[in-house]
Amino acid sequence: MTAVGPTRRQRYEARQRRRSVIIATVSTVVVVTLVVVLVPLTSGWDRVRAAFFDGETFRKTFPQLPGRFWYDIQIFLICTPCIVLLGLLIAFARNVRSPVLYPLRLFATVYTDVMRGVPMILWITIIGFGIPGLIQNRTWGKAIIWASVALVLAYSAYVAEVFRAGIESVHESQRAAARSLGLSSRQTMFHVVLPQAVRRVVPALMNDMVSLQKDVALVSIVGPIEVLRQAGIAKAKFYNFTPYIGAAILFLCVSIPLTRFTDHLLARERRRMSGTAVR
């Protein structure tokens, strides 16, 4: 006989779920209330509010920011495909087994170590100011171009490691199956290994892209008036830090959706790999 309506266990599960939701809601409300009540009671709150959260300054300065932020987005959009392409090439170079190409492999290994071993802001300063000093040319000597190149070079080292991990995660038996059909090692890489590797590393790549989207602001140190520098100018003009809050809001508008999307991809990947979650 089939039961009508939920079983005793289903009712129990539903009760448990309701209970969790109620507890989560109550604890969130309590914490938020405490923050809202307690922070204004600190002795410096009035000064901090005037310096960072001044409505008047916000109204005057914020309209100039989105246009400058578009500059950051453009750098991001141009750098991303370059990074993915270069990262892939370096990952290949680290995987070559032919002895003739050993120097290439060595170079790729040193490259990823050096590029990841120095803070991004140093690369942007060194390359962004150094290369234009060498070139002395109006078009190609622009600091912003070379600062972007620095972003591409450094990020491609991180992305290369992600791709390499993905390539190595494809099981040897897949390679054996492809080679047993008579496919060459290159055909095996392009038709069998790489498509599976890329699918696996998309979430990790997205994480790097979220970081890149924020690190683009670092190019401001070589001079272009993008959103961070524009906020700095406004700060100097109004003697107020509120423009920085405006810039932060703009970054959040892009990075939060990107992060949520990445989490969604990660969760989907985890479900695919390991079945249902355990309580």
Next chain:
Amino acid sequence: MTTPKLRIRGIVKRFGERTVLDGIDLDVTRGEVISLIGSSGSGKSTLLRCINLLEPTDDGSIELDGVDIAEPGLPADPVRRRIGMVFQSFNLFPHMTVLRNVTLGPRKALGLAAGEADARALDLLTRIGLADKANEYPDRLSGGQQQRVAIARALAMQPELMLLDEVTSALDPELVGEVLDLVRDLRTQGMTMLIATHEMAFAREISDRVCFLDAGRILEQGSPQTIFANPQQERTREFLQRIIDLG
């Protein structure tokens, strides 16, 4: 006497200190079906992988139609195109549909046009009763269906020799039958096959000759009747007794 399809002499394979194949001699004539039996680690799978050049050998020769394919430095890809291999764990490409799994070899390794490769693959899939699954991905298929697709993938290369490496060991018992039926069909069509297997009843029924491997050597070989009914070696008797006890 005609040259055998495959002539193996003194094959040695070591993994570090461990000798896995210790001087294997074996002749396979065209159309012959040979079963390799023996306990796990006796070298059955390694022998098949060596014949398909997936593992380099340390000594000995493997002649395919009189040409030594184990000679170092010889390109392996043209040899592999002539030899089909089916693995215990299927090893289908999970990111491709069944049809693309079967057409990948003919298209990329043989350079067939897409239309021709599709026609050949659909013909094969029809023969094994899986034409309706052509556009499914492997994870939507049962283990038995996946293994039949893996066999079709190897057959699509129109190989001269098939190597089957414990093709039913990863299957649920009720799915073993459909795969063995397909192997029987291949025999009927005259395919030359080397079969590593734990299915003794099947080995007895399908083989022209059965080889018992022990510690990297072929300890005993002969017709299925001889090996199963009247084994000469003590080790063979022990092995068969253990299998019967388990069954």
